[in-house]
Amino acid sequence: MNDSIVVTDELTKRYGEHIAVDAVSMRVAAGEIYGFLGPNGAGKTTTLRMLAGLIRPSAGTARVSGRAPGDPAVLRRIGVLIEGPGFYPYLSGRDNLRVLARYRGHSTTDVEQALERVGLADRAGDRFRTYSLGMKQRLGVGAALLGDPDLLILDEPTNGLDPAGLAEMRTLIVDLAADGHTVLLSSHQLAEVQEICHRVGVISGGRLLAESTVGELRGTAALLVLAEPADIALAAIRAVAPARANADGIRVETSAAMAPVVARAVVSAGADLLELRVDEKSLEEVFFEMTTVEVAK
Numbered sequence: 001m002n003d004s005i006v007v008t009d010e011l012t013k014r015y016g017e018h019i020a021v022d023a024v025s026m027r028v029a030a031g032e033i034y035g036f037l038g039p040n041g042a043g044k045t046t047t048l049r050m051l052a053g054l055i056r057p058s059a060g061t062a063r064v065s066g067r068a069p070g071d072p073a074v075l076r077r078i079g080v081l082i083e084g085p086g087f088y089p090y091l092s093g094r095d096n097l098r099v100l101a102r103y104r105g106h107s108t109t110d111v112e113q114a115l116e117r118v119g120l121a122d123r124a125g126d127r128f129r130t131y132s133l134g135m136k137q138r139l140g141v142g143a144a145l146l147g148d149p150d151l152l153i154l155d156e157p158t159n160g161l162d163p164a165g166l167a168e169m170r171t172l173i174v175d176l177a178a179d180g181h182t183v184l185l186s187s188h189q190l191a192e193v194q195e196i197c198h199r200v201g202v203i204s205g206g207r208l209l210a211e212s213t214v215g216e217l218r219g220t221a222a223l224l225v226l227a228e229p230a231d232i233a234l235a236a237i238r239a240v241a242p243a244r245a246n247a248d249g250i251r252v253e254t255s256a257a258m259a260p261v262v263a264r265a266v267v268s269a270g271a272d273l274l275e276l277r278v279d280e281k282s283l284e285e286v287f288f289e290m291t292t293v294e295v296a297k
């Protein structure tokens with residue numbers, strides 16, 4: 001894939017006997033929001049730390065923008081929020097970013113742009129310790145944004161946020177991607193990921209179990225029909241789409257757009273249509289099934 005900004009090949013990290021990241025081969029395409037999903041201890045942070053050049057792999061390779069992580073040319077083009085930057089509680093948000101900017105060679109204009117971008121321009125003069133958790137997290141994203149990087153690596157940016165904070169962070173990430181930033185974020189909060197990520201990688205026990213679009217991971221959508229008599233409805237539906245009876249009702253392997261056709265088939269056959277809905281697994285269900293099977297092995 002030529003437009004991949006992150007490519008890993010059998011990337012592995014061992015701590016003594018323990019394998020934290022086990023031969024992970026992943027691809028993040030330029031411009032996408034990639035959700036790196038997994039339960040606690042799955043190996044997300046360790047992988048992100050290797051991509052950011054903070055720790056070295058034990059085996060395998062990683063390339064970021066075609067270069068080794070940690071290469072100065074790469075470090076200039078990525079912004080990283082891993083385990084939160086150590087902000088000074090008694091400095092304002094603005095002064096905290098200015099400290100970082102001075103250290104990293106960015107200008108005060110970069111600081112103002114980052115504050116504006118993360119929606120903190122109005123509160124930039126207030127002390128960090130007075131910020132809500134959501135504002136603190138957004139300041140962390142602001143710090144990662146200094147210098148307008150191509151790739152943002154955000155470790156659990158939504159962790160611990162209340163619903164309003166989550167919504168703000170979600171909107172911010174979507175806006176950042178719309179501005180042309182590639183976003184690689186880790187999360188165990190699947191509901192958020194399901195909504196905003198173009199693709200996801202599922203990691204558990206250090207191993208990448210799947211990498212695909214959210215839609216692919218959830219499988220083909222189907223319709224679920226409850227009708228009586230069920231046998232008459234099933235025969236009628238089978239004339240328009242593949243269908244089978246299961247414990248929940250009649251599962252019709254077709255898209256939501258076919259719902260009116262299926263409804264007409266049932267009613268025309270003289271059956272009563274009791275319920276008709278899209279039967280789609282949430283990413284949470286898929287994730288739970290995958291990681292539970294993994295643990296059960």
Ligand SMILES: Nc1ncnc2c1ncn2[C@@H]1O[C@H](COP(=O)(O)OP(=O)(O)OP(=O)(O)O)[C@@H](O)[C@H]1O
Nearest residue numbers: 015018019020038039040041042043044045046047
């Ligand atoms: N420096 C280290 N020394 C020893 N073991 C480590 C070290 N860093 C991570 N590990 C172990 O590697 C595994 C993966 O940890 P990691 O922090 O990458 O998981 P994670 O998916 O980010 O989980 P969480 O959501 O809890 O942060 C864990 O079992 C962890 O205990």
